[in-house]
Amino acid sequence: MFESPSRHADPDAPIRATDNDAAIARLSAVQKGYLTDPYITALVPRAHLQQPRPPLINIGTYLRARGIDDLLENWFRLAGEHRVQIVSLGAGSDTRFWRLANGPYAGQLQRYIEIDFAENTSRKAMSIRKSRVLSATLGSPDAVSVGGGGTTLRAPVYNLLPVDLRTPPATALTSLLGSGDEPLLSPTLPTLLLFECVLAYMTPVASNALIQWFVDYFAAPGGGLLGGVVYEMFKLNDAFGRVMLNNLKSRNVSLPGAESYPDLASLSRRFLNRGFTTAQALTLREIRRRYIEPQELQRLSRLELLDEVEELELVLDHYAISWGVKFPESCTITLNHISTVILNLALSADELRYK
Numbered sequence: 001m002f003e004s005p006s007r008h009a010d011p012d013a014p015i016r017a018t019d020n021d022a023a024i025a026r027l028s029a030v031q032k033g034y035l036t037d038p039y040i041t042a043l044v045p046r047a048h049l050q051q052p053r054p055p056l057i058n059i060g061t062y063l064r065a066r067g068i069d070d071l072l073e074n075w076f077r078l079a080g081e082h083r084v085q086i087v088s089l090g091a092g093s094d095t096r097f098w099r100l101a102n103g104p105y106a107g108q109l110q111r112y113i114e115i116d117f118a119e120n121t122s123r124k125a126m127s128i129r130k131s132r133v134l135s136a137t138l139g140s141p142d143a144v145s146v147g148g149g150g151t152t153l154r155a156p157v158y159n160l161l162p163v164d165l166r167t168p169p170a171t172a173l174t175s176l177l178g179s180g181d182e183p184l185l186s187p188t189l190p191t192l193l194l195f196e197c198v199l200a201y202m203t204p205v206a207s208n209a210l211i212q213w214f215v216d217y218f219a220a221p222g223g224g225l226l227g228g229v230v231y232e233m234f235k236l237n238d239a240f241g242r243v244m245l246n247n248l249k250s251r252n253v254s255l256p257g258a259e260s261y262p263d264l265a266s267l268s269r270r271f272l273n274r275g276f277t278t279a280q281a282l283t284l285r286e287i288r289r290r291y292i293e294p295q296e297l298q299r300l301s302r303l304e305l306l307d308e309v310e311e312l313e314l315v316l317d318h319y320a321i322s323w324g325v326k327f328p329e330s331c332t333i334t335l336n337h338i339s340t341v342i343l344n345l346a347l348s349a350d351e352l353r354y355k
């Protein structure tokens with residue numbers, strides 16, 4: 001008898017498909033005027049044929065981008081005169097490298113590493129090579145190489161690497177990032193980890209091991225400042241959260257990592273339990289209400305008519321940005337107080353220096 005194709009279906013395909021959803025959502029937010037991103041079109045297949053997303057999705061995409069971008073900017077400020085490394089885990093079709101490399105902090109960016117499923121990195125590497133705009137930012141063609149059957153792309157600053165992040169990091173990451181006399185990821189430079197909609201798809205054991213690998217990597221004498229930013233859905237144990245879960249299940253998407261994080265405090269503890277100095281979390285709802293300037297809110301309100309205000313509030317209350325900072329032992333800090341204000345990673349330090 002013939003076997004059902006579903007018996008041999010790729011179980012990770014629905015997870016990878018969520019990246020396409022996010023890319024199209026960002027494209028929609030750009031087309032509607034919420035965001036500026038001249039690079040996203042090159043990473044969305046048939047971008048000119050994509051239909052705009054509803055206002056609710058456009059607003060959520062804007063708040064996600066605004067929150068993470070502001071945190072990133074403050075990370076560069078916190079690093080001071082030091083050069084900075086960024087590791088984006090589960091990067092998908094993100095354009096942040098190109099926006100940074102063509103922005104005011106380009107000269108401070110030492111390394112930008114993107115890690116994702118091989119299927120995603122292969123597609124992205126191909127899109128980069130096809131785009132003159134994306135390719136030009138990488139540097140001289142002689143300094144750019146593609147390997148791993150098209151799944152790996154390496155340039156002086158930008159590196160795209162295929163890894164299943166659920167595998168033990170000692171196996172998956174050590175040889176890629178930390179081997180040799182001059183490892184790809186320096187353990188001494190300020191380094192920010194980005195996790196956008198990735199940890200929820202992993203078991204807590206796997207995600208904790210992943211974060212712990214980076215903590216240990218930067219814990220050696222002379223280790224650099226380490227930060228982490230996580231964006232994901234949470235609080236899925238209430239009525240609206242269960243609706244969200246059921247919608248995902250209908251697409252064969254499960255979230256094994258979401259149950260352990262039912263509130264904002266648990267999102268902060270993810271960092272604190274791994275030895276981070278400080279951590280905080282805020283919902284997109286709080287960011288919209290408390291941290292977006294009134295004039296910017298007015299601008300956004302003129303872009304589209306929003307009818308589903310109550311639904312928007314519910315959705316935004318189930319997505320959060322959390323972040324943490326781990327200062328190295330070699331760093332001397334004098335503090336008047338610890339600031340836990342959104343979009344300020346810097347701990348309001350009077351003095352911050354590396355020995």
